[in-house]
Amino acid sequence: MLLCCQDYFTKLELMLTGTPSRTHDRRINFRVSVHTCRHSRVSAAKITERFGSFNARVWAQCRFGALSVGILCAIHVAGSTPSEAQTWPVDAAPCPTDLPDRMSCVPGGVFIRGSDNGPENVRPAEKVWVSTFLMDQYEVTYGEYRECVKNKKCPEAKPQYIDYDHPKQPMTGVNWFDAKAYCEAMGKRLPTEAEWEKAARTDDGRTYPWGEESATCDRAVIMDKAGKGCGNKKRGKNPEKGKPWAVGSKPVGPYGLFDMAGNSWEWVEDWYSESYAACGKSCQGVDPKGPCDGAEKCPGHHEKLVRGGSWYWPGNYATTFYRRPHFPANHPFHHFGFRCAKTPNNN
Numbered sequence: 001m002l003l004c005c006q007d008y009f010t011k012l013e014l015m016l017t018g019t020p021s022r023t024h025d026r027r028i029n030f031r032v033s034v035h036t037c038r039h040s041r042v043s044a045a046k047i048t049e050r051f052g053s054f055n056a057r058v059w060a061q062c063r064f065g066a067l068s069v070g071i072l073c074a075i076h077v078a079g080s081t082p083s084e085a086q087t088w089p090v091d092a093a094p095c096p097t098d099l100p101d102r103m104s105c106v107p108g109g110v111f112i113r114g115s116d117n118g119p120e121n122v123r124p125a126e127k128v129w130v131s132t133f134l135m136d137q138y139e140v141t142y143g144e145y146r147e148c149v150k151n152k153k154c155p156e157a158k159p160q161y162i163d164y165d166h167p168k169q170p171m172t173g174v175n176w177f178d179a180k181a182y183c184e185a186m187g188k189r190l191p192t193e194a195e196w197e198k199a200a201r202t203d204d205g206r207t208y209p210w211g212e213e214s215a216t217c218d219r220a221v222i223m224d225k226a227g228k229g230c231g232n233k234k235r236g237k238n239p240e241k242g243k244p245w246a247v248g249s250k251p252v253g254p255y256g257l258f259d260m261a262g263n264s265w266e267w268v269e270d271w272y273s274e275s276y277a278a279c280g281k282s283c284q285g286v287d288p289k290g291p292c293d294g295a296e297k298c299p300g301h302h303e304k305l306v307r308g309g310s311w312y313w314p315g316n317y318a319t320t321f322y323r324r325p326h327f328p329a330n331h332p333f334h335h336f337g338f339r340c341a342k343t344p345n346n347n
């Protein structure tokens with residue numbers, strides 16, 4: 001029987017309706033027309049909604065894969081069953097009433113992570129669950145980081161440009177280890193990549209923290225027609241490189257968080273993978289932690305991630321789902337920042 005992916009999922013729906021037994025499912029062996037699969041118009045969100053993330057992943061491979069991946073797709077389709085659909089926790093822990101200073105609570109639950117309209121590395125869009133967590137309302141500032149260094153609780157780190165050292169500007173020029181050390185010194189931690197994305201986009205799959213309207217300098221510190229940093233030039237050499245603004249200079253976003261789009265890039269905890277499809281199970285389900293489930297060493301993975309775009313880049317880098325990989329030691333040097341998260345005591 002030669003079927004395309006769309007036919008497969010139609011069949012799967014019929015099977016679900018008829019509640020076939022697992023044994024029966026396993027005997028089903030569809031072959032897949034690679035060409036038709038790649039031109040299927042079924043959306044990943046629809047597949048995820050109906051059949052869970054596993055089948056959405058199969059769909060993504062069918063649709064976007066080259067011939068060799070198409071063969072894998074056929075194997076996956078043949079082996080997949082409706083019983084592998086994701087199940088979610090019944091409820092998330094409530095937000096605590098007593099929140100730490102300058103932190104917000106992001107209620108746990110399912111949200112749409114990734115996008116089918118962005119670069120390959122954000123695909124596919126699929127539902128994942130994050131537990132209730134707390135998130136810094138602002139990027140960590142230069143002043144806060146220097147205070148931590150002064151108190152001998154944080155590694156020495158500084159931006160390389162002058163005019164990036166105002167107390168209320170985001171701390172830029174930290175590597176991933178510096179960012180992690182700062183958060184731990186504050187009794188916090190770096191957010192996972194999934195947590196960061198949930199905090200930026202809520203549970204409705206929006207493109208920017210404010211919704212679908214394009215990023216402009218009314219909403220975020222980005223590069224626009226006026227230049228980098230919304231035209232706010234830096235002192236000294238190369239003024240056109242612009243500079244980050246004081247944190248919280250633009251309108252507040254969901255959950256009371258500022259600058260989740262633009263201003264400084266923000267390190268997150270996870271190792272980088274080429275796409276969520278390539279990451280597989282470690283990027284799916286409940287509280288995904290990325291490749292190697294967030295282990296300190298992760299063979300084959302050498303980069304971490306920053307999220308949210310910055311003053312230096314145009315608005316399309318400031319989407320809720322854009323992923324930028326970089327080496328945790330920050331070589332070559334970039335002016336990246338961060339904010340911290342925390343697991344509430346009741347969770």
Ligand SMILES: [Ca+2]
Nearest residue numbers: 259262264308
């Ligand atoms: Ca930011």
